[in-house]
Amino acid sequence: MLGTIKFKMIVVxxxxxxxxxxxxxxxxxxxxxxxVRLLSRxxxxxxxxxxxxxxxxxxxxxxxxxTAFLRDPAIAPAVAAKDHDRLVAISTPTFVDYKARYGLTNxxxxxxxxxxxxxxxxxxxxxxxxxxxxxxxxxxRTATQRIAAEKKxxxxxxxxxxxxxxxxxxxxxxxxxxxxxxEWGLELKTFLERMKKLSGDEYGLVVEKWAMNxxxxxxxxxxxxxxxxxxxxxxxxxxxxxxxxxxxxxxEGTIADVPEDGEALEVRERNGRTxxxxxxxxxxxxxxxxxxxFVLHDLTALQSEMSESRQHAIVTMxxxxxxxxxxxxxxxxxxxxxxxxxxTRVATRVVGGEFDLEVVPAAGDEIGAFxxxxxxxxxxxxxxxxxxxxxxxxxDERAGRGS
Amino acid sequence: xxxxxxxxxxxxxVIAERGLNAAEVKGKLSLRSGxxxxxxKPDSPDDPVKLEKLRAAARELLQIxx
Numbered sequence: 471m472l473g474t475i476k477f478k479m480i481v482v483x484x485x486x487x488x489x490x491x492x493x494x495x496x497x498x499x500x501x502x503x504x505x506v507r508l509l510s511r512x513x514x515x516x517x518x519x520x521x522x523x524x525x526x527x528x529x530x531x532x533x534x535x536x537t538a539f540l541r542d543p544a545i546a547p548a549v550a551a552k553d554h555d556r557l558v559a560i561s562t563p564t565f566v567d568y569k570a571r572y573g574l575t576n577x578x579x580x581x582x583x584x585x586x587x588x589x590x591x592x593x594x595x596x597x598x599x600x601x602x603x604x605x606x607x608x609x610x611r612t613a614t615q616r617i618a619a620e621k622k623x624x625x626x627x628x629x630x631x632x633x634x635x636x637x638x639x640x641x642x643x644x645x646x647x648x649x650x651x652x653e654w655g656l657e658l659k660t661f662l663e664r665m666k667k668l669s670g671d672e673y674g675l676v677v678e679k680w681a682m683n684x685x686x687x688x689x690x691x692x693x694x695x696x697x698x699x700x701x702x703x704x705x706x707x708x709x710x711x712x713x714x715x716x717x718x719x720x721x722e723g724t725i726a727d728v729p730e731d732g733e734a735l736e737v738r739e740r741n742g743r744t745x746x747x748x749x750x751x752x753x754x755x756x757x758x759x760x761x762x763x764f765v766l767h768d769l770t771a772l773q774s775e776m777s778e779s780r781q782h783a784i785v786t787m788x789x790x791x792x793x794x795x796x797x798x799x800x801x802x803x804x805x806x807x808x809x810x811x812x813x814t815r816v817a818t819r820v821v822g823g824e825f826d827l828e829v830v831p832a833a834g835d836e837i838g839a840f841x842x843x844x845x846x847x848x849x850x851x852x853x854x855x856x857x858x859x860x861x862x863x864x865x866d867e868r869a870g871r872g873s
Numbered sequence: 874x875x876x877x878x879x880x881x882x883x884x885x886x887v888i889a890e891r892g893l894n895a896a897e898v899k900g901k902l903s904l905r906s907g908x909x910x911x912x913x914k915p916d917s918p919d920d921p922v923k924l925e926k927l928r929a930a931a932r933e934l935l936q937i938x939x
Contacts, residue, residue, distance in 0.1 A: 817900070818896075818901055818904060819896035819900050821899075821900040821904055821909065822895065822897055822898065822899035822903060822910070822911065823899055823910075824896035
């Protein structure tokens with residue numbers, strides 16, 4: 471059995487099926503990896519696009535609402551008088567409404583810089599509508615520096631003690647003179663949560679530690695009742711995120727290394743789920759790259775679907791190859807093996823004395839040609855035997871007559 | 874009567890007893906021993922080598938001792 475062509479064919483087919491299954495597995499793995507790369511890049515691209523859209527529409531909203539609000543004739547005199555209570559009273563109803571409807575989180579009123587100071591480093595706060603008890607302090611930020619220097623609309627991302635916020639600032643004028651400034655702010659956590667609602671992905675905003683103040687960060691986290699996460703990463707700080715488990719945003723690289731259009735980092739397994747991680751950089755209103763948004767895209771469904779498809783493909787291929795193997799073996803048996811066995815049987819019986827047993831070619835193929843040749847040999851063999859027998863008989867007869 | 878002829882007769886007897894195909898059995902024994910059993914006659918000379926091969930073939934195919 472082990473030496474038969476049939477057995478060798480079965481071995482070859484089994485090896486082919488095995489190699490085929492390996493090839494299918496390898497191919498599916500490649501397709502899966504390609505899809506993961508594609509999805510990861512797409513999730514980064516769409517997150518960056520969503521972020522840009524939200525930034526634009528939120529800026530438009532803040533600018534439009536501030537412009538409309540500043541038409542109230544009671545505003546400018548209150549700013550000029552640095553009337554904290556009056557400004558809080560006027561602003562609070564609108565702030566509460568906009569906070570609930572649009573997620574705006576900060577509304578600040580700023581004193582005008584002292585006369586003669588063209589580009590002050592800091593502005594004094596008249597009122598924080600979101601936190602009325604805290605006011606009168608000097609605040610040094612890019613946004614306040616720019617509005618004081620440029621005296622016109624300033625918008626963009628700005629880093630504060632609690633992280634990044636999108637801000638829009640306008641000068642407040644009375645009788646053609648600037649008497650102070652107003653600022654709407656939207657913390658990026660609101661952005662990230664909106665983006666999560668749209669895509670289902672998780673987002674984490676990370677900034678370089680050099681842009682933050684260690685003590686103020688600790689104080690802010692304590693005030694918010696959050697754990698101080700300053701030491702979680704070497705150079706980076708996770709300031710806002712949407713995930714239940716912020717450790718999935720751990721990263722040892724730097725923001726400077728992130729390409730402008732973002733990059734896919736890796737695929738991670740966590741708590742039985744598979745995520746692709748990507749990141750894209752963000753810049754503040756001064757054009758400095760100050761942070762990055764990490765994107766976590768859940769690949770679990772894709773992975774299980776691919777795994778299921780791979781199993782189906784392998785099973786289908788093995789079944790098809792098995793059916794093909796059976797058909798091939800059957801055809802081989804009918805076209806070759808049986809005819810060879812018949813010739814062997816005929817040869818044996820001819821040698822055993824059944825000289826008139828003929829081999830009739832079953833087909834005009836290669837085995838048929840051999841059957842024809844074999845039949846010619848048989849005829850020659852039988853003729854030779856008859857000739858030998860005849861000569862032997864003659865010799866015996868001659869010997870009988872002679873005796 | 875030679876030993877080879879005696880062996881042939883014993884083979885034919887076993888074939889008849891067991892109802893085997895005579896041409897097939899004799900053909901196999903002939904191919905293995907190197908002599909045509911159909912042409913073995915009472916006065917055919919014995920070739921010890923071929924006879925031994927015939928005995929071995931009969932032992933294996935028919936389980937008999939010649």
